[in-house]
Amino acid sequence: LPTPLVQVADTIGAGDSFGGAFLTWWLDAGLGREQLADATLAAAATLAAQEVSAITCQRVGADPPHRGELSDRWHLSPRG
Numbered sequence: 001l002p003t004p005l006v007q008v009a010d011t012i013g014a015g016d017s018f019g020g021a022f023l024t025w026w027l028d029a030g031l032g033r034e035q036l037a038d039a040t041l042a043a044a045a046t047l048a049a050q051e052v053s054a055i056t057c058q059r060v061g062a063d064p065p066h067r068g069e070l071s072d073r074w075h076l077s078p079r080g
Helices: 014-028 033-037 039-057
Strands: none
Touching (some): 014 039, 033 039
16 A cells, blocks of 8 residues: 655654554444455555554654544545
8 A cells, every 4th residue: 555655753653553543443444353354444444544643653752643633534434
């Protein structure tokens, strides 16, 4: 997947925010272990997690975004 280019202020929390965002997106979509083999769903969750991690890297300290700061991929159901 393409990686967003951002102006990095700090990388503290980047990995934690990515992992937490992936799981949050996945569980909010009602998905479970069985769907992890679906490349389309995994890519959608990864892109959502990249967004959170990218925003976190643009801030000093471990300061992930609130949901209201995120794009529509966080407000729409991945299952249509």
